[in-house]
Amino acid sequence: VIPASVALGAEVGFDGPGSKFDATDAGITHFVVDRPTVDSAYSGRNADLVQPQWIFDSCNAGVLLPASKYAPGAALPPHLSPFVDDEKEGYTPAYAEEIQRIKSRKAAGATAGDADADAEDVPAGVEEDKPKGEVEEEDADDDEEEGSKGKPQTEEEEQHELAKSMMGKKAKRLYERMQHGNQRRQDKVDRLREKRRKIEAAGRA
Structure with a gap:
């Protein structure tokens, strides 16, 4: 846990000699604990208490996950696993879908901040128009997409x-083997989705 945290740029303290700071330090943002019960000295602090998996999951997700x-x-x-596509x-x-939503919200917040900063550079009452040619190209692309969907x-x-x-x-035998493999993969996906549907239904019951 300590090497992973340090590699991500965190300052890490711990119980025992050699720590950069102790548990009373006001700058602590997270306490990492691996026990179901926590000493009262750590409760009531302005810091999150998390299990070690939070560090690795946040590292794999590339964003701080909800503590x-x-x-x-x-x-x-x-x-x-970060190695599964x-x-x-x-x-x-x-949970992967939930993590993606978390990342999207954070990215949207950052983008909104950049947009606000850019808006300050545009004088009031001035509207930024796209070049006429660009608008016409977009319309043509839309028509092409609609035609292909039809x-x-x-x-x-x-x-x-x-x-x-x-x-x-x-080539035909190779193609048929590929199709068979794709069908087996799809069957596996269908089973996973059905299992997930039953779990979610049981949770709502």
Whole structure:
């Protein structure tokens, strides 16, 4: 825990000789504890009490996660591996989605602050217009997107079948194995989603 915290730029103290500061220091922002009960000396302080997993999850997420989820004695959120590509797997765990929302809110707050600063540079009553050509290009892109969305799904399926019929035997076998692997992955994703749906339904009951 200490090496990970120091690597992220934190100043770390601990019980015992050699610590840079003791538990009474007013600058402490977090107490990391691995016991379900906490000494009364640490309660009532203007600092969050968290379990060690909070450090690693925050490190993997790239943002400070809510300390309340990692309070001493609390049931911890699932630890998410940073080496799993959720998009590639086709399934995103519920806590990963929550972390993404947290990151989006923080990013939106930072962007709003930058926008406010930029607005101060624009004189009152002056509206920033886009070049005419840029507006026309955007309209053309919108029309193109609408046209592509309007294509029937059966046309794409027909193209797949046509391409498959033109494959050689070896390429066709490879393609079918790939499709089989994709189907197995999709079946796994469907099972995970169904399991998650049942857990969420049980929690609401």
